[in-house]
Amino acid sequence: MRLPALLLSAGVLAVIGCAGPDGPATYVGGSACVSCHEPETAAWTGSDHDLAMDQATDSTVLAPFGGEAAEHAGLRTTFFRDGARFMVRTDGPDGSPQDFEVRYVFGVRPLQQYLVPLPNGRLQALPFAWDTRPGEHAWFHLYPDDSVTTRDPLHWTGAFQNWNHMCADCHSTNLVKGYDADAKAFSTTWSDIDVSCEACHGPGSGHVAWARKRSRFPLLVPEPDTLTEKAMGLVVSIHDRAIWAWEMDSTTGIARRTRPRGATQDLPTCARCHSRRASLRPEYAFGRPFEDTHVVEPPVPPLYHADGQVLEEDYVYASFLQSRMYRAGVTCGNCHDPHGLRARADGNLLCRTCHDAARFDTTSHHGHRPGTPGSLCVDCHMPETTYMGVDARRDHSFSTPRPALSQVTGVPNACTGCHAERTDE
Ligand code: HEC
Ligand code: HEC
Ligand code: HEC
Ligand code: HEC
Numbered sequence: 001m002r003l004p005a006l007l008l009s010a011g012v013l014a015v016i017g018c019a020g021p022d023g024p025a026t027y028v029g030g031s032a033c034v035s036c037h038e039p040e041t042a043a044w045t046g047s048d049h050d051l052a053m054d055q056a057t058d059s060t061v062l063a064p065f066g067g068e069a070a071e072h073a074g075l076r077t078t079f080f081r082d083g084a085r086f087m088v089r090t091d092g093p094d095g096s097p098q099d100f101e102v103r104y105v106f107g108v109r110p111l112q113q114y115l116v117p118l119p120n121g122r123l124q125a126l127p128f129a130w131d132t133r134p135g136e137h138a139w140f141h142l143y144p145d146d147s148v149t150t151r152d153p154l155h156w157t158g159a160f161q162n163w164n165h166m167c168a169d170c171h172s173t174n175l176v177k178g179y180d181a182d183a184k185a186f187s188t189t190w191s192d193i194d195v196s197c198e199a200c201h202g203p204g205s206g207h208v209a210w211a212r213k214r215s216r217f218p219l220l221v222p223e224p225d226t227l228t229e230k231a232m233g234l235v236v237s238i239h240d241r242a243i244w245a246w247e248m249d250s251t252t253g254i255a256r257r258t259r260p261r262g263a264t265q266d267l268p269t270c271a272r273c274h275s276r277r278a279s280l281r282p283e284y285a286f287g288r289p290f291e292d293t294h295v296v297e298p299p300v301p302p303l304y305h306a307d308g309q310v311l312e313e314d315y316v317y318a319s320f321l322q323s324r325m326y327r328a329g330v331t332c333g334n335c336h337d338p339h340g341l342r343a344r345a346d347g348n349l350l351c352r353t354c355h356d357a358a359r360f361d362t363t364s365h366h367g368h369r370p371g372t373p374g375s376l377c378v379d380c381h382m383p384e385t386t387y388m389g390v391d392a393r394r395d396h397s398f399s400t401p402r403p404a405l406s407q408v409t410g411v412p413n414a415c416t417g418c419h420a421e422r423t424d425e
């Protein structure tokens with residue numbers, strides 16, 4: 001757009017000049033995005049990302065804290081209120097029963113955990129969780145078969161249940177651990193308590209400056225379609241415009257990409273938290289390959305079954321890397337809406353967007369009557385394993401059930417997983 005010469009006064013130019021993105025972008029908090037991005041905010045609000053962590057209040061705490069008691073390894077724990085405070089009486093760092101205040105809730109579906117502050121800036125995760133599934137409401141222990149003593153690092157006051165070091169990175173935005181090795185103390189900070197906009201889109205100060213400038217001087221800034229994310233001040237481009245570039249291949253009955261998967265799309269963004277991995281550096285590098293900053297656990301025993309099916313709590317990413325779908329350019333966003341987190345379509349319709357129904361959604365493919373258990377694509381290609389006591393998660397390696405392989409290697413398969421009364425033979 002050309003600007004009338006009259007308007008091009010020195011004053012205007014000066015304002016525009018200093019609004020440019022100077023230095024590295026910083027976090028502004030998800031609330032800064034709401035006013036301009038209502039649909040994305042509405043979808044995200046109430047999602048599991050929104051609810052990944054919160055202050056403990058009457059509206060966030062799902063357990064009753066009404067004097068219930070739970071027993072583990074001969075020790076009794078009670079949950080109660082002290083005025084507005086949520087309290088727990090349980091074995092403390094020295095093994096003797098003490099009262100602790102619950103300050104934060106952690107996770108939401110299908111279970112909620114509770115965090116308790118201990119000295120030196122530590123937050124610790126209680127071993128009892130609340131089952132939030134409708135009709136199932138109850139307290140349960142996350143390690144029902146182990147009798148964990150205070151000396152065990154798995155004890156809730158120990159290193160493995162330390163939120164600052166073990167959990168915080170994946171449940172909040174812009175988390176800085178702030179560990180002081182000399183003082184053996186944490187001063188951990190975040191800019192959003194939950195998985196908010198900038199956890200995926202990167203720090204937003206440059207973009208907000210660009211957007212404000214644009215609304216103040218609309219004629220000076222080109223329309224969005226002519227802009228790259230970079231020109232909009234965004235540090236990462238995860239808006240893969242080629243995400244829907246799929247076309248059915250009638251010979252295979254499987255869609256294929258008409259344009260290659262973008263270089264910086266959602267996969268590394270999601271992998272950062274949805275993978276079993278170690279961090280090489282404290283900071284995640286937005287827009288860089290995920291492997292620049294993290295090492296993913298390879299899908300081998302003892303974390304996985306011998307054929308790469310999930311065994312331990314592996315999250316999703318390394319499973320997905322094994323599948324031909326990954327190789328053919330499918331991304332997380334093909335199946336999941338990244339804001340609302342719902343699947344893009346229900347049941348077999350999701351898979352049928354790329355797998356010809358006439359070939360795959362038929363009794364000749366899956367051997368079951370349509371609409372009965374055993375006829376859903378996910379029944380065989382994404383079997384469930386239950387973690388944290390109550391959370392059934394689906395395998396993202398998209399393998400096929402092979403009872404003959406199970407006979408040789410002992411790996412599970414979806415057929416006898418369901419037909420428990422049958423042998424692999
Ligand atoms: C003052 C208004 C404003 C604010 C505040 C704002 N944006 Fe934007 N944003 C825009 C405009 C205008 C565009 C251009 C595209 C459009 O309107 O769809 C845009 C585009 C984007 C895009 C890219 C869309 C694409 O086409 O690829 C993302 C992602 C985005 N914003 C995220 C954010 C995040 C995250 C925040 C908060 C840190 C934020 N925005 C704050 C106005 C704003
Ligand atoms: C900063 C870490 C982080 C990033 C980045 C992230 N997630 Fe998550 N995600 C989480 C956490 C933590 C939960 C669980 C929150 C809870 O249960 O309250 C979750 C939950 C989910 C769920 C719901 C799981 C369920 O049990 O139904 C889906 C689906 C999901 N994420 C998909 C994605 C996708 C797709 C991306 C990338 C576009 C992504 N996530 C990026 C941390 C992250
Ligand atoms: C590598 C990133 C990561 C770390 C570290 C992590 N979580 Fe999570 N957490 C997730 C993701 C991703 C989900 C959603 C899992 C899903 O549904 O597949 C989740 C879900 C949860 C849930 C919700 C219930 C559920 O199963 O969906 C709770 C509670 C939880 N985590 C507690 C913890 C605690 C306590 C720690 C530390 C001991 C921890 N998490 C460490 C990524 C992480
Ligand atoms: C879990 C990661 C994640 C979170 C959290 C997240 N986004 Fe996004 N966002 C994405 C991905 C991935 C895309 C690209 C979607 C696509 O290609 O369909 C996207 C796209 C967008 C777009 C462009 C939409 C379009 O169609 O042009 C805007 C605007 C946006 N996000 C704003 C936000 C705002 C505001 C928030 C916070 C309320 C937010 N996002 C939170 C991952 C995320």
Ligand code: HEC
Pocket residue numbers: 246254255256257322323324325328329330334335350351352353354355377378381382397398399400
């Ligand atoms: C965006 C398109 C797309 C969607 C949606 C999709 N697929 Fe695929 N699928 C593919 C492509 C492409 C391949 C690889 C074909 C090839 O290698 O020639 C594939 C391959 C597969 C394979 C073989 C994997 C292997 O490693 O041997 C299975 C099984 C499969 N898909 C199941 C599913 C299921 C189940 C769903 C729904 C939950 C689904 N697909 C949704 C595109 C898709």
Ligand code: HEC
Pocket residue numbers: 254348351352355360361362365366367368374375376377378379380381400401
């Ligand atoms: C009852 C179990 C079962 C169900 C349900 C099922 N499949 Fe399969 N699927 C299999 C088996 C077994 C194979 C391997 C067939 C072979 O190797 O001959 C397979 C193979 C595939 C392949 C790989 C084909 C290739 O070219 O290599 C795709 C893609 C696939 N299924 C997609 C789907 C989709 C989409 C659905 C849902 C509409 C579905 N399947 C439902 C058991 C099932």
Ligand code: HEC
Pocket residue numbers: 267270271274316317320325330331332333334335336343350378382392393394395396
């Ligand atoms: C081909 C489709 C497809 C792709 C690709 C895909 N998912 Fe999923 N995902 C599903 C389906 C179907 C479910 C089960 C949803 C349900 O039961 O509501 C699921 C469930 C999940 C869950 C909930 C916990 C679980 O494991 O059941 C998370 C978290 C998740 N996906 C994250 C991801 C991430 C991250 C990626 C990319 C690395 C990804 N998904 C790629 C189809 C897909």
Ligand code: HEC
Pocket residue numbers: 367368369372373374375379380401414415416418419
């Ligand atoms: C999600 C659970 C589930 C999975 C996975 C599943 N089935 Fe089934 N299957 C069923 C149910 C339920 C029936 C009975 C359906 C009916 O009455 O029509 C059935 C029926 C059958 C039958 C006919 C009745 C019988 O019991 O003889 C055969 C054969 C069979 N399944 C084989 C398989 C094989 C092989 C696989 C793996 C490729 C498989 N099923 C995977 C649930 C499942």
